[in-house]
Each structure stands twice: as C-alpha cells, then as structure tokens.
Amino acid sequence: MRVHLGSDHAGLDLKDHLTRWLTEHGYEPVDHGPFVYDALDDYPVFCLRAAAAVAAEQAEGQDSLGVVIGGSGNGEQIAANKVDGIRCALAWSEETAALGRQHNDANVVSVGGRMHSLEDMTRFVEVFLTTDFSGDERHVRRIGQLASYETTDELPPLPDSAVGRGPDA
Template sequence: MPAMRVHVGSDHAGLELKDHLVAWLGEHGYEPVDHGPFVYDALDDYPVFCLRAAAGVAEDRAVGQDSLGVVVGGSGNGEQMAANKVTGIRSALVWSEDTAVLAREHNDANVVSVGGRMHSLEDMTRFVEVFLATPFSGDERHVRRIAQLGSYEQTGKLPPLPESARRDA
C-alpha cells in the first residue's frame, strides 16, 4: 500500500513549522509534498502556497489518490480560508487534539490548518498527527451535511430550511 501523500504549504510565520512537519511526515511513513515557501520572506503572500497545497489534495483525490493537506500560518486563519477556496476542499482550523479528531470524524476535513504562533511545536505536531490518523466516521448525518456543502459549492443554491428553522412551524 503506497504512503499517504500530504501536501503542505505555509506563510512566512509558519515556515519553520512547515519545514519541521515535512521532515516529520517523511520520518513517519507519509509522502510529503512541500508547496513552499522555501525561504523566509515576511512580504510573501500566503495564498499562493496554501492554494497550491489544497489544489494538490483536490487533484490527488479526483484520481483516487489517498491524500490530505496541512497549511500553516501565524494563526492559521488566513491559510484555512485560502485552502477552502479550492473546490472540494474542507479545511479545518485546529487548536487541540479534540478539534483535530472532530474535523476528520464529523466533517471529513481533508486539509488541516494550524497556527504556528499559537502553540508549541510539540502540540502542533500532535494536532497534525491526530488529524492524519483519524478516519471519517461515515455517519449518515455527517455524510448528509457534507453533501449539502458540496452541493452548495457546485450550484450556489442554498439547501432548504429544516422544519425546526421555520417560524410558522
């Protein structure tokens, strides 16, 4: 069975963590794909690196390749937003082991975003490790909700409101 491919991108604030994660991934049996940056430049624009990492995940998954992604920034917020602009990507900002587990189990997130200035190197590495090791639960309610997001992404049409949201119910 081939190693899971993990696409990685960051902003300048996440460069050291990204480099650490790329090495860690290789040491732990993953196939890391580093989308940059490769040198520190405080004026770099992070979207190019995070969009490329997310697009790599989407392209791999479109052809049946087992692939996930990691985007890293100072807070992880902008990097998550960038990754989520790629069709088919569900990127989750994680800040604990619990949020890493829930991102995979409930949301089938395929890209994880972490904030390099928010946590220790050990904690962030653990969040990524947990994210990569946690499978999607496949529960019907989660599948249904993810399908609603995917449908909206493709059509721009909002799902119907449930009975519980109707004022006249």
C-alpha cells in the same frame, strides 16, 4: 500517504519540521513552499497550491491530505477552502483536529505556527492524519448540503421546525 504542505513565513519553521517528521513516520511530504523566509510573502500563493494538489489527487482516487500553516492558521484555512473539493479545518487542539476528520471529512488541516508549541502542533497534525471520517449519516448529509450549495448556489431547504420563522419567513 502523500501530505501536501503550504505555509507563509510564520509557518516556515513548522513546515520544515513537519516535512522531516512526516518522512520519519512513513508519509510522503510534498512541500509547496515557501522555501526561504520572506516576511512579506503571501500565503495564498503556497496554500492554494497545496490544497489544489490534494483536491486533484483525491479526484484521481489517491490517498492524500494537506497541511497549511500560518501565524494563526485563519488565512491559510480560508485560502485552502477556496479550492473546489477542499474542506479545511482549523485545529487548535487534538480534539478539533480529530473532529475535523471524524465529522467534517476535512482533507486539509490548518494550524497556527505562533499559537502553540512545536510539539502540540505536531500532535494536532498527527491526530488529523490518523483519524478517519466516521461516515455517520448526519455528517454525510451535512457535507452533501455544503457540496450542493457550492455547485448550485441554492440554500438547503429549511427544516419544518424553522418554516415561518426567521428572515426566510
């Protein structure tokens, strides 16, 4: 499996570690940068490229996922989620890494290089890469609602239990 990586300066060391770890574990890492430490670099430059590569390869039927890394992982997740076809999950535990795949069919994971130990973050990525989407109907339905909104800008219909309540009433 090909794994696309992008980060900012805060994630550079983890990205370099993961590149080696992925190779040692039979993955094909593709590093989208940065390649040198620059405290003023802009994470969208690198994270958008990693996410766009995942989206393009998946559209071609290839087996690929992505990892984006920053200080907290929040901005990197936001950047990746701007790419059509990407669902990026922020992982801060093994459980959130697994649920991002199982329930959301996330194809990119974001981790915070300043939030956890190197060992923990490596484990979050490993769990993400080795967990499959459950395919449960409720998760497929929810992902479909999100995908539809992305293309139509139309909100999904309210369930009967919500009709006549809230701001849409």
